Amino acid sequence: MKRNASDLFKNSLLSYSMISCLLIMVGNYISSYAQNNKLAISNQTLWYTQPANHWLEALPMGNGALGAMIFSGTETERIQFNESTLATGTTETIGSYQPFGNIYLKWNHKNPSGYKRELTLNNAVQTVAYTSDGTYYHREYFISYPQKAMLMQVKASSKKINVEVLLKDVHQGKTAVTGNGLSFAGTLENKMQYEARLQLKAQGGTMSKTDSSIIVKDADVFTLYLVAGTSFKPFSGKEFLGEAPHHRLVMQMRAAVAKPYAIVKAEHEKDFGTLYNRVQLTLGQAPNKNTLARLKDYTEGKKDADFDALLFQYGRYLLISSSRKGGVPANLQGIWNDDVKPAWYAQYTTNINVQMNYWPAEITHLPECHYPMLDWVENLGNVNRGSKDSLLNTKKGWVAYSTNNIMGGPSRWRLHRPGSAWLVQHFWEHYCYTGDLNFLKQRAYPLLKELTEYWESFLVLNKDGKLISPDGWSPEHGPGKNEEDKKSYPGASYDQQIVYDLFSNFIDASKVLSTDAAYRTKIEGVRKKMLGPQIGRWGQLQEWMEDVDDSTDHHRHNSHLFAVYPGRQIAPLTTPEWAKGAIRSMDARGNGGTGWSVGWKINIWARLFDGNKAYDMIQQLIRFVPATETSGDKSGLYANLFDICPPFQIDGNFGYTAGVAEMLLQSHEGEIHVLPALPDAWQNGSISGLKARGNVEVTISWKNKKLTQASFKASKDGIYTVRYERQLMKIRLKAGTVKNINI
Template identity: 60%
Template sequence: NLQGLWNNELKPAWYSQYTTNINVEMNYWLAEQTNLPECHMPLFDWVENLARVQKKSPDPALKTDKGWIIYSTNNTMGGTSGWHIHRPGSAWLSQHFWEHYAFSGDTAFLKARAYPLLKSITEYWASHLVTGKNGKLITPDGWSPEHGPGRNEKDVSDYPGVSYDQQIVYDLFTNYLEAAHVLQVDKDYCTTIETMRNQLLGPQIGKWGQLQEWMDDVDDPQDRHRHNSHLFAVHPGRQIRPLSTPDLARAALVSLNARGDKSVGWSSAWKINLYARLRDAMRAYALVQRLVTPRDLKNNGYSDEGGSYPNLFGVGPPFQIDSNFGYTAGVTEMLLQSHTGELDLLPALPTTWPEGEVSGLRARGGVTVAIRWKNGVLRQALLTADRTGMVTVRYGGQVKQIRLVAGHQLHLNPYLR
C-alpha cells in the first residue's frame, strides 16, 4: 500500500490505502525483473479477493454485466473509500498476472489464475466500448488520473476516448490474446478481440508534437502535472517502442519533457522508467539523482522536489514506499529490458556509469542475466535459461538469435558471440 509496513501513524496520509491509478502497481514493478517473484504473490491474492468483493458490491457504480471494475482507492479487505470510479484499474492490475507468466513461463499459473482474470476483464471492456465520432472504438466515460478533464482534481467528469483508458484496454487485449495463444483456447473469441483491438483509437500526436492525453488535441505545453497517465503505453505498457514506433516514441518524449522533472517522489520514479524505455539514458539518470537527493523533514516532510529522507525513504509527500520501489524498477530498466520480445542489454546506460556490473536480474522468457561493462561498453553478459530454446538478444545495433540450454550459463562478449 502507500506506506507499506513502514507506516507509523494511527491516521496515515491517504489512510495508507491501496491506490490503483499507479501506486500499488508501482510497488510491484520490480518484483519479476529483480528475481523476487515470491513477493508478487500477495498482490495476486489481494486482486482476486478484490474481484470477489467488487462483484458482490451493492454500489450501482460498480454494477457490470460482465467482469468487474473498481474505485481508485481500496483497502486490505477489498473495500473502498469511494474516491472516483476507476474503470481501467482492474485491467491495469491484471497486467501483473500476465507479467508473472511472461517472466516465469508458469503455464499452471497462467491457466488457473491469470487467464480467467484476463478473460473476465476483457469481456467487460468488449461490452463497454463504443464507436466514436472518428469511427474508432473508444471508452465512453474515462478519466486521466489524477488530472481531469475537470478544472481541478475534485471536478472530474466522464471523458470519451481518454488516452489512458485506450492504452490500458489495448494492453489488456494484447495480454489476453497472448495468454489464449499459449493455452490454445477460445480461438473464435480471440478473433473478435483482435478485431476490436485493431479498431481501438490509438495514441495520437498533437499540434505541438506531443502525445495527446485526450482524444481532442487540447494539451497545454505549460502543464506540469505530476501524473503521466497518457504515457502508459510506454511504461508499464509496451504499445509504444522507440525501435518499432519511433514517431510515437518521439511524441512521448515531447510530452514527458514538457511535464518537467520537478515532482513528488513516485512521479520521479515513473519518469525514470519512462525515460529508460525511451532510451534517453541521461534524462533517466537525472531523475535517479533527483530521487537520491537528501531532503529534511521540515514542513511536516512535504516537498514536491522528490528526493529521499535521511533514512532513504522516498519523499511522497510525505512518505510513500512506491518511490523507492519505482526507483529500483527504473534502474533495472536502464540496464536490462525484455518487454519487446528481445533481451536488450544496457538499453539506457548513462555515461555517468562508465563501469559497473549487475547480477541476478530476470528477463521475460525465464532468463537470469548478469552484465559487466567498462568504459561504457559491454564486456560480458551471462545468460542462464530456465528452458531450452531460442532467444533474441540485442546490444546497441547488434541483434542475434541465440540458443539457450536450460540450466547452462552462456557467456556473451560485446559482439554477442
C-alpha cells in the same frame, strides 16, 4: 577508554559456555549457505553516527507481516512496530492502516562515545554499538520470517546490562505483566481483534517486574522477543474476520524462545539472503562516509555511483521486508506507519501506486514477493463482483474504486474503471517472467478473459468510428491543469492504452494456452478498431481524445504515457513516431513531481532509450529532505532513504529500483535487450541476477560504457534473441546452463 572497553567485550565472548560456542558455530555454518551457493555479495549497509530523533530517521525492518522502526537510542530506545493486517474499515468502508505499538527500553546511557548504528541489507540485521561509562554495548535486531518474530539481543563488555522494558498499545490498551513477559490486546472499531506479546530472556543478573514493565539488572546477555497479530482472515471475500490471534501468538512465541538465538538468526539470514543475494549491482566504490553524509553530498552534486546501487538494493530490501508469500501486499507505506490517521489511509491506490510497488518484483528476481499483491487483486475482484454499489455493478468482469483496503473496501473518492485491467497486467507479467503455465491457466487467464469481455461490451464508437471508453479519466486531473475536474472525458489516452494492453495480454495468453481461438480473433478485430495514440499540435502524445493538451502542464501523473511503461504499445524500435511524441510530452511534463512521479519517469525514459534523462530523474530523487518537511509537491529522500511524496510514500523507492533495472535490461519487445539506457554517469559496472521475460537470468558487465560480457541462463531449452545497441543475435540456450557472450 573505548578501545579498552571494546577489547574487554571481545575477550568476554570467550568466557561463554562451550554449548553457546557450539550453537554459534552451527549458526555460522547455516548462514554460510549463501556463500556455498555463490549467492553472497559484499555487505551493503546504511549507517549513522547518531540515534534517530524522528520516525523518518529510524531504520525499517520487516518479515512481510511484522514491521518495526528502530531508533537505536542510548538513553531510551524506541521500537515502533506494525503488523500488516491491523486496519480499520470493512469491505464497505476504507478505514486506515494502523500503527500497533511501541517498545521502550530505558538504558540511561548518557554521553556515549564511538556511536554507530547500521542496517546490513543482505542479511536484514540492524546493530548499534557505543561505549558509555567505560562499558561497550552492542545491540542487534532482526525480524524472522521463518519464526514470525522480532528478536533483539544486547551484550556488554562487563556485567552492566541494566534496563527497564515497557510495551505500549497505540490504541491505549492496558499492558499486562506476566512472568518475564509483557502483552496487550484489544479490538478495533471494525471488530478486528489484535494482540502483541513480548518476552525477555537474560543470561546472568536478575529480572523483576512493576505493574507495567520489567526491569533487568546486571545481565551479561539480554534477549527480547516480540510477536504480534490480528484476527484478520486474509482474502476470504466479505468474511474478513477470523479467530482471535491469542493462541497462534502463544505458539509462535513458544517456538521462537525455545530455539537457540544463534540458530534463529542463522535461519533468518539464510531465508532473507536467499532472496536478496540473487542480484548484485556494482557501479563504483563507496566513500568512507556515513549514509546521511553521503546523501547530503549527493544533494550538493558530488558523484557517488555506489549510492545509486545502494538505493537500488534498498528497494529490494524493502520489498522483501514488506511483502512475503501468504501475507497482504505492501501498502502506500510498505508495512511501516506511525499515524492512526495516515496520509491517503496508507492503503492501496490503484491508479499507479500499488502497481509501482511491484514493478521491481519480477525483473529484480523476487517473484515470490509478488504473490501478496496477486492474491489481494483476486480478493478485490471477489468482493466487487455482484456488489450492491451501482457504480461497481457489472454484468461481466469487475471494476474498482481508486483506493481500497486489505479487505477490498473502497474510499469511494472516485471510480477507477480501468484500474482492474491495470492490476491484472501483473498476472500476465508474472507468467512472462516465470513461465509458469499452471499459474497462467488457473489464475491469470480467467481474469484476463473476464475483463476483456467487460471492456469489449463497454467500449463505444465515436464520431469517427473508433472504439473508445465512454467515460475516460486521466488521473488525477482534467484538461487545463484542473486538479478538481472529475468530469468524464471519453477516449482519454489513459483508458485507451490500458484497455489496449489488456486486449494484447489476453490475445497472447490465449495463444500460449491454445484456447478460445474464435474469441481471440474477435478481440484482435476489436483492438484494431480502438482509438490509438494520437500526435497533437505541438508534437506531443495527446493526453485527451481532443487536441487540448497544455504544454505548461507539469502534473505529477504521467497517465497518457502508460503505453510506454508499464505498457508495451509504444516503443522507439517499433513505433518511432509515437515514441517521438512521448519524448515531447515527457519534456513538457518536466523533471519535477513527487517521488513516485519521478520513479515513473525513470522507467519511461529508460523505455525511450535515454539513459541520461533517466539519470536526471535519479538525481532529482536522490536529494536530502529533512524529516520536518512533510508537505508540498516535491521529490527526495529522508535520512533513512524513505521516499518523499510528501509525506513518506514507499512507491518511489520501488519505482526507482525498477527504473534502474529497466535502464540495464529490457525484454518487453520479445528480445533480451542489454544496456538499453546506460547513462554517462555509469561508465563501468556490472549486474548479475536480473530476470528477462522467458525466465532467463542475465548477468552484464561493461567498461567505458561499452558491454564487455553478458551471460544468460534459461529455465528451458530454446533460441533467444539478444540485442545490444544495433546488434541482434540469436543464441541457443540449454536449460540451467550459463552461456557467456563476450563483446
